[in-house]
Amino acid sequence: MNWLTWRQHRAQFLFGAATLAVITLFLVPSGLGIWHTFRSTGLAGCLAVTGRDCGDLASTFSDRYTGLQFTIPLFMILPALLGVFWGAPLVAREIEQGTHRLAWTQGLTRLRWMSTKVVTLVLATLAGAAVFAFLLSWWSRPFVAASDNRFSFGVFDLRGIVPVAYALFALAAGVAAGALIRRTVAAMGATLGAYVAVRTGIELWARPHYEAARTISYSFFGSGPHPGSGDWVLSTRTVDRAGHLLGNGQSLDFNVLHARCPDLPGPSSGFVSKAPIQACIQRLGIHLQATYQPGNRYWLFQGIESAIFVGLALGLLAFAVWWVRRKVA
DSSP states (O other), X not given: OHHHHHHHHHHHHHHHHHHHHHHHHHHHHHHHHHHHHHHHTSHHHHHTXXXXXXXXXXXXXXXXXXGGGGHHHHHHTHHHHHIIIIIHHHHHHHHHHTHHHHHHTTTOOHHHHHHHHHHHHHHHHHHHHHHHHHHHHHXXXXXXXXXXXXXXXXXXXXSTTHHHHHHHHHHHHHHHHHHHXXXXXXXXXXXXXXXXXXXXXXXXXXXXXXXXXXXEEEETTSOSSOOOTTSEEEXXXXXXXXXXXXXXXXXXXXXXXXXXXXXXXXXXGOOOOHHHHHHHHHHHTOEEEEEEEOGGGHHHHHHHHHHHHHXXXXXXXXXXXXXXXXXXX
16 A cells, blocks of 8 residues: 555655755755855854844845845745645545545555555655755744844744644645545645635734733833843834823824923924923823733744644544545445
8 A cells, every 4th residue: 555655646755855855955055155144244243142232234134135035935835735736636636536446445444545645645744844844944043033033924934843733734634625525626726725714814813812912011212121122022002101092003193292292392383302202201101012922932832833733634634534434435
């Protein structure tokens, strides 16, 4: 059965290996150049000193490689393609062509037929995704260190262990869709739609709430404790001493200030010096209130999200095996 599985899916395996090889040929040479620049410009040494201002060096470094931003969407769709081209045809193509009946009449049980196929593709997926995740984490580390934005979209999703979980989920979604729909093209479309829907839902609504967010208040002028550069700021509000909302974000409407401080010159009076504005802000107790996830929860969030997608994948694979054993004629 193992040999048969290899013969049936060798084209997919070889194409997947070739794709991984092309990615490696891109990541390794370009990554070596990125790491060389990261060190030679002094940015690595600057970031190693706690509290040192490395903003100019970081901006110069990031601007030099802005052209690589096109890789983010390309890398993010790879798990979906894995589910579409590996997972969806696994069962659907066999049912469409009727070859599953031939296998079952050769003394091969449905459970062994299905489990051998699934285990083979799962192992290949885990191996390829692990290599990809490792290379991409190494390649992107200087960019993450320069901006300290590990939670941001397109960074959290491509580093650490979550890419492996995404790939496993995409494969399982394809297998389940193929077993349920029994038409290869339709199963491919359903796999892509399901993957995008689940990933979007987790990204926008679930991830910010893996742990209770913290709230901190700090001066409108930036003094005092405030979220660090590695923290994931979910929202920022401008409020007065009584907690009344004056605006979202860190901007403040001058008309609001003038209404609360009558002695402050109106917007039509032309240029207004900074001193009376600061005096008004201090008198009203205007400050910023940020809701955020601390940066030290990064690996906790990676683990939680990976567990979610691995759990979904196992459930889908179990459903696919059960469906083939009980419902497929």
